[in-house]
Amino acid sequence: MGFTSEFISIGGNRNPAAADWDTNGSGLLAYGADNSIALWDPSDNELHGVRSLLSGHTKAVNAVKFYPTGPNDISIIISGSSDHTIRIWKSNPEDKFDFELVKTVSEHGNAVTRIATLANSNLFATGSSDGTVKLWKLIQQNDFATIDLELLQTINLSPKYFPLALALAKLDESSDILAVAGTKTSIQIYVSRNRSFELAATLTGHEGWIRALEFTHENNSPESDLILASASQDKYIRLWRIHRGEDLPAASSALNDPALGALGKSLSNKAHRLQTETAKYSITFEALLLGHEDWIYTASWLHRGQTLQLLTTSEDNSIAIWESDPTSGVWICSTRLGEISAQKGSTTATGSAGGFWIGLWSPEGNTVVSLGRTGSWRRWTFASNEQMWIQQVAITGHVREVKGICWARNGSYLLSTSSDQTTRLFAEWKRDEVLSWHEFSRPQIHGYDLNCVDSITDSQFVSGADEKLLRVFDEPKGVATMLNSLCGIETSNLELPDAANIPVLGLSNKAIQAVEDDAPTEATDGDEREAVDPASIMRKSTLDIKHPPFEDHLARHLLWPETEKLYGHGYEISTVATSNNGKLVATACRASSTDHAVIRLYDSAEWLEIKPSLKAHSLTVTGMQFSNDDKYLLSVGRDRQWVIWARDSEGVYSLALSNPKGHSRMILGGSWAPLERTFLTAGRDKSVKIWQFTDQEALVKATISASSPVTAVTCCNELLDGRLLFAYGTEAGEVGIGLTSPSSIEEVQVSTISVKSSPARTINQLAWRPLRNGGQQQLAVASDDGSLRIFNVHP
Incomplete structure (x- = not known):
């Protein structure tokens, strides 16, 4: 395979x-x-x-x-x-x-x-x-x-501190220089002699921990002075000049810069003397760069022709490019990218990026990238004809364990939920002959770790978190229109709100309508109590997106409105499943007793709970799935048993069959096969079992052994050339694909995805993409290593 x-x-x-x-x-x-x-x-x-x-x-x-x-x-x-x-x-x-x-x-x-x-x-x-x-x-x-x-x-390091920044440079033909800084306010300079580095100087002046150090030569000549940039949590960048010779360099005019005002007192031009085997050097303070409003994390140099530029990133959501003014010699911020710091302190739901942690130049210097708190990269490229930096499509991803995934009913997009408290939507961007996957929406930005998700219709889903309730979301018109124009995904329901936002101090996504770009936003009668929260206003142009959205759009404008909450459980939600006709939602929560390990059913028309709840398990239910015809509901749990619930003529589910010792260890996954009365279970006992049942009993038809505990299993919902296709995932990150014939189920062929391509940690869920026009099989994999992967499988 x-x-x-x-x-x-x-x-x-x-x-x-x-x-x-x-x-x-x-x-x-x-x-x-x-x-x-x-x-x-x-x-x-x-x-x-x-x-x-x-x-x-x-x-x-x-x-x-x-x-x-x-x-x-x-x-x-x-x-x-x-x-x-x-x-x-x-x-x-x-x-x-x-x-x-x-x-x-x-x-x-x-x-x-x-x-x-x-x-x-x-x-x-x-x-x-x-x-x-x-x-x-x-x-x-x-x-x-x-x-x-x-x-x-x-x-x-003495006195002992944690090094948060290191920089190495060649000082001369006999010596190298090493700068070290970290959880103290000074920089230690080491110079090598006879292959051994010795402490030569300590540079003081910063008032916070130092996060970044980098050396460069002042110009393209290797004989020119070295310049060291140091960036700190005190919001300032200092430049230091390492000059060869007994004589000191000309005093920097930066010390007399009137913009520094009261800071002038802390700016010292004391010269630190160094000596190598072949020469003498001095280190002097060169310049103080002001402009960031919060901790600075990175600083990196670039020689652009004859101009020396410094790229810095900060917790204030901005990236700055600095260069020296040719006439005055004062360092100024020539370009600022990112976000205005007015959003500082707000949550990602109201648009704050939470700061930029990393900033890098491309090898040619015409592109910069930065990484933010949400784990997403941003990319800007310099457009020389417009003389400005233009933001480009970059990459996004979860930053914590990916706990749940599901495909839209028609397979058009993939939803994922994670312990990073977000739900994300991924789809294929289709342009001419090129296809590429991107995150197109972030429907839910939450305050709790999210554990599970399932599609109800092509434009509605339900998710469960550590907050004891489930939330139902509907697709807004802005997202539906974007998916239609960029991904070719048709939508049937256009009676939708334009977008959604989270009100200040709110927890639920509220539907909002977009307004024309020139519409006023202030209250008309001047009453301050009637003032409109600017975060609740969305312009129509904001939703007119011609490419996969950038991170600032994802974090602010592409939420889905929440339409319902499902209450009833006493503990954190563990799993959710939707019937194939979309009329029922089954849920379970973490439990250590029979009273809490119940399965609750909700009717998706009125969102009322269908009583009584289904009681059989004694510990947490770890997985549920409705059979393809919705006649049965399969549940598996940590109590090592699987249970089949059958639907009667009135649509009520009741206990039909159970096996309290289905596996010798807890059962972590279950899935129906597209065969009459056939299902699979996956257990911590390192095995996958294929079962067939009658009204009285169930028999194991095949057992597939794995090298480590099996944590997830899923079966393709259609036979492939008359054969059963299934996938399982293990605690070690291994993904196995099985093929078997209905006439001889015990003969299973298993192939495993190579270790290099597999996740590095436990697999939490697997999902086959619903077949469309007999296309190739695609398998989505969610893992504890924070990755979401899609594999093409060629049986």
């Missing part, structure tokens, strides 16, 4: 060091995504997004850096993680997205938080929250056939 990866969506880790853009020619951007490293080519015109994930780390990836390989066609990634390890990855020359893990070292005693490399050298440095910085030598042949690491030196 053949498998290909169709789509991967995963959000980035919120660590300023957890991403890097390769300048060696591959064009790849690598970023930490939970325990994995995601590879994305932002310059890909077909917008395929994340192409592969490198799995190996066992905890969150904090630092990712491309090692400078020069003109080689091989890329090397160095990664550091909370699992205390440093790992080296090498690319396959035939496929730039295919990397293999070639070296793992665990010399640090705690999480590795920072990595700094040095161009044209085999030296790199790592910083860890064990309070040390380690210097490494990468040993390799010219073609990188073999790679090894040698630990050159361990620097114990």
